[in-house]
Amino acid sequence: MIPFALLLAPLPIVAAALAGGSKTKGKLEDECKTKGNADDLQMEGGSWKWLKSARVLLIIQFWAVLVSLLPYYISQIPGAMPIQYAVIWAVLSITILIILYAMFGSPSRAGVEWKLLKATMITSITIGMGLMSIINFATAQLGALILIPMCLFSRPLRAQLEMNFLPRTVLLASNILLTVLGFPPAAFLIMKGLSKGSWTVDIVGDFWLWMEFLWEWSSATYLYVFLVHLPCWLLCIHVLLHPCYQPESKMKQE
Amino acid sequence: MAIRHYWPMAAAAVGFRLVLVLFGGDLHLASRPSLSPQHPPRRLQLCRLLAEGYWLKQASMSPYSDFIAAMLIRATGHRLNITRNRSLNSLELTEAVSNSVNISAGDIASLIYLWNPWAIVTCVGSCTSPIENLMVVIMIYGACSRLAPLAAFGYVMSTHLTLYPAILIVPIILLLGYGPDTPPAKVFRLKISSASKTEVGDSALYLGLLGLFATELAEMKLTFFLFFGYIGVSLLSPVMHNLWIWRGTGNANFYFATGLAYTCIQTVLVVESVSSMIKHDRKLRLLVTA
Numbered sequence: 440m441i442p443f444a445l446l447l448a449p450l451p452i453v454a455a456a457l458a459g460g461s462k463t464k465g466k467l468e469d470e471c472k473t474k475g476n477a478d479d480l481q482m483e484g485g486s487w488k489w490l491k492s493a494r495v496l497l498i499i500q501f502w503a504v505l506v507s508l509l510p511y512y513i514s515q516i517p518g519a520m521p522i523q524y525a526v527i528w529a530v531l532s533i534t535i536l537i538i539l540y541a542m543f544g545s546p547s548r549a550g551v552e553w554k555l556l557k558a559t560m561i562t563s564i565t566i567g568m569g570l571m572s573i574i575n576f577a578t579a580q581l582g583a584l585i586l587i588p589m590c591l592f593s594r595p596l597r598a599q600l601e602m603n604f605l606p607r608t609v610l611l612a613s614n615i616l617l618t619v620l621g622f623p624p625a626a627f628l629i630m631k632g633l634s635k636g637s638w639t640v641d642i643v644g645d646f647w648l649w650m651e652f653l654w655e656w657s658s659a660t661y662l663y664v665f666l667v668h669l670p671c672w673l674l675c676i677h678v679l680l681h682p683c684y685q686p687e688s689k690m691k692q693e
Numbered sequence: 694m695a696i697r698h699y700w701p702m703a704a705a706a707v708g709f710r711l712v713l714v715l716f717g718g719d720l721h722l723a724s725r726p727s728l729s730p731q732h733p734p735r736r737l738q739l740c741r742l743l744a745e746g747y748w749l750k751q752a753s754m755s756p757y758s759d760f761i762a763a764m765l766i767r768a769t770g771h772r773l774n775i776t777r778n779r780s781l782n783s784l785e786l787t788e789a790v791s792n793s794v795n796i797s798a799g800d801i802a803s804l805i806y807l808w809n810p811w812a813i814v815t816c817v818g819s820c821t822s823p824i825e826n827l828m829v830v831i832m833i834y835g836a837c838s839r840l841a842p843l844a845a846f847g848y849v850m851s852t853h854l855t856l857y858p859a860i861l862i863v864p865i866i867l868l869l870g871y872g873p874d875t876p877p878a879k880v881f882r883l884k885i886s887s888a889s890k891t892e893v894g895d896s897a898l899y900l901g902l903l904g905l906f907a908t909e910l911a912e913m914k915l916t917f918f919l920f921f922g923y924i925g926v927s928l929l930s931p932v933m934h935n936l937w938i939w940r941g942t943g944n945a946n947f948y949f950a951t952g953l954a955y956t957c958i959q960t961v962l963v964v965e966s967v968s969s970m971i972k973h974d975r976k977l978r979l980l981v982t983a
Contacts, residue, residue, distance in 0.1 A: 573932055
């Protein structure tokens, strides 16, 4: 319990530092984002700049809810193999995500600063894992080991170009490795391989069977994987692939 | 500048409520103890209150009362905006007038109220909270419009449905006596202080009314922490309910802990909003003296 609390406690501090730092560097970071929609509320002072990242989080959470509800309808299809169920699930999930981005605006085009996006991501996993630790502590602990390094190390790939070669290489390798590990099927594969010692080939079908098992038993781990872990992983992808343009002042300094 | 997509968003909110009312029977929201307050045994003899609540529940008045309340909040915002512009014009503050005209506080407040998840959940649960909120909004609209009979009607009805709005007699008298622009901070403080009730559905009302002060609260601090704090506290309720009722590993103290967290967040909100209001008024005072 105490190591988990110590692991979770710095997250609000990091989120507050990112959100506050984005405010103080408002002028410098203005060039790092595209202009928002005219429909958005343009308020002075910058205290409410996080509303756009909250909107992104809302869209992704809504998508996660739809993804978690899909298996109930997919399992009604008769006479299909688990791997086919899983492929249908993945295709439908990606399609719904593209539709939602077309309707409400993609995070890349919404003009959200990557630091605010990272702060929102860290806050969402703080809330999610805090609640999950009350319900199922073991799942929250395993999730924390995967999610917290992935979130804390995440940084736009374009922003990493300013760093020196060695730190940039280490950070790039860490980001890629942690992001691959953070994807729920990959995490499931590694956990199963380490626990059972046997590496199966049909990972997609096994993942579907595991999800079906969790869902039939009304397990909280199912909600955790899809309402906390998956949205956080997607937000991390958005932070990594953020179209962060180089400020002219920094280029002049270099 | 009005919000471009105001009416589609308002219609979507009402449609969303109706869809949940008609097809959301499996959610069992009406039987949640934290959403539908149960009458204690000592009040069972008040058959009139029970019959009245039962009739309101059967009539499914909740979606329309939410919509009417949102319309009244919007009208109140417009009236406050007119009064504020008149005051600023009389003080010859052209720049402040141009700034305040840009923000349509009434639209923001009504959309915050309509799309608050707690308002949607209590509405679908067929609670009487939307009716009570409507009466409080009628009282506030009547007071801001200097319509004493309407304000009195709203006050009597809201106090009849629940006893808590009785405390609002002081700000209503101030509004009717001095006008809506003179004591907004006082109304603000008293309204917020009276919002600390036991029902979670009431958070929709004062959070929506906070939107009426979008101009004054534009520079409020700790908004990021407050927003996600409210999300976290809101998610605590179903988790504690699951632990207590279904899993049996929790007890009533878990609800007490949730209430404590809710009160902490609310205290931060009150402190930050009042300080932001005071800073705004101080800035206006400096502009007047300069």
